[in-house]
Amino acid sequence: MAVPKPVSGAITSQFGRRDAGYLQGLNEEQREAVLSTEGPLLVLAGAGTGKTRVLTTRIAHILNTGKAAGKEILAVTFTNKAAREMRDRVEGFVPRLAGLPWMGTFHSIGARILRQHAKLVDLDPKFTILDVDDQVRLIKQLLEAENIDEKRWPARAFAGMLDNWKNRGLLSGDLTQADASGFANGRGQKLYADYQARLKILNAVDFGDLLLENIRLFREHPDVLGEYHKRFRYILVDEYQDSNVAQYLWLRLLAQGRPASEANVCVVGDDDQSIYGWRGAEVDNILRFE
CATH class of the missing domain: 3.40.50.300 (P-loop containing nucleotide triphosphate hydrolases)
Known part of the structure; x- marks a missing residue:
């Protein structure tokens, strides 16, 4: 000790x-x-x-x-x-x-x-917290909208990538080409951005956002x-x-x-x-x- x-x-x-x-x-x-x-x-x-x-x-x-x-x-x-x-x-x-x-x-x-401080990060204080199944359903909707074959590029696999990026403190704009290239032939960054935009519309966050949005809050509002x-x-x-x-x-x-x-x-x-x-x-x- x-x-x-x-x-x-x-x-x-x-x-x-x-x-x-x-x-x-x-x-x-x-x-x-x-x-x-x-x-x-x-x-x-x-x-x-x-x-x-x-x-x-x-x-x-x-x-x-x-x-x-x-x-x-x-x-x-x-x-x-x-x-x-x-x-x-x-x-x-x-x-x-x-x-x-x-x-x-x-x-x-x-x-x-x-x-x-929800309003400072474009949320209502009564926001909901998505579990993994909710995440997967939302990602499936995004994949369908982008005409991405979900059998080839599973929604659950992308949910795992999102979790990894957020655990590393990365916003969609922070991803490198190497990060983004691992899903749907380089469309990972756009899917991440679209996913976050949809969360705002739903007044929701996922598990990773509970810290990532805190970090953004602290950095943008000293x-x-x-x-x-x-x-x-x-x-x-x-x-x-x-x-x-x-x-x-x-x-x-x-x-x-x-x-x-x-x-x-x-x-x-x-x-x-x-x-x-x-x-x-x-x-x-x-x-x-x-």
Whole structure:
């Protein structure tokens, strides 16, 4: 488990008795990671070594010591189950909790932000989120309109390509010729653009858009991004080795409100594994943390 700086014994003893409830049972390195609250922090450890517990206890410590209110903390997980467990643990650690931190998956947090600013990306706040079957049906309609043989160029295959492009943070205009050439003899870029245009007409987004539209929102409306810079004083991310390029770009934008050395961003992960490689996970994001 790696941390960038040591924590003095004075800090440990200062909180030792009063905070025994949530610090109890932590080993020295876990305790160090919990108490090192200021500045960027990368925690690396293998499976089953208590990384998520460190993250949860760190949130409790920030709240119990008054360093931030619940609404000023963003905690990102990779599954809804993990988010629920984190929420339950924090509530147990922090009596009289006035307000919960923002806790959820990358995509659930992205959806929450998007609904608050939907009109800035040409959507209504009541937009719907398409599942894969909805995507495939829509793509089939586009293929038919373009006289593309769906048996030769399956809609489901193109849905997979779209997902890959969006996980890489690519809008239709960002595709290279090599990217676009992989479907329907080079018509991938036009199909991507037509697909996005149809989504706007339907007031809908797909799973990838929940982050991609956030990234576009932040880049095109720095005032909105500034609101979230002021809101989130602490950002914490679980299972960071499983983040993809779009998630990395989204996180980097949110973390840029302060100089890098002062950004209170904590990510935990295992650089020896990545369970979401099929969703474009980039374990190199850990190497780029600095």
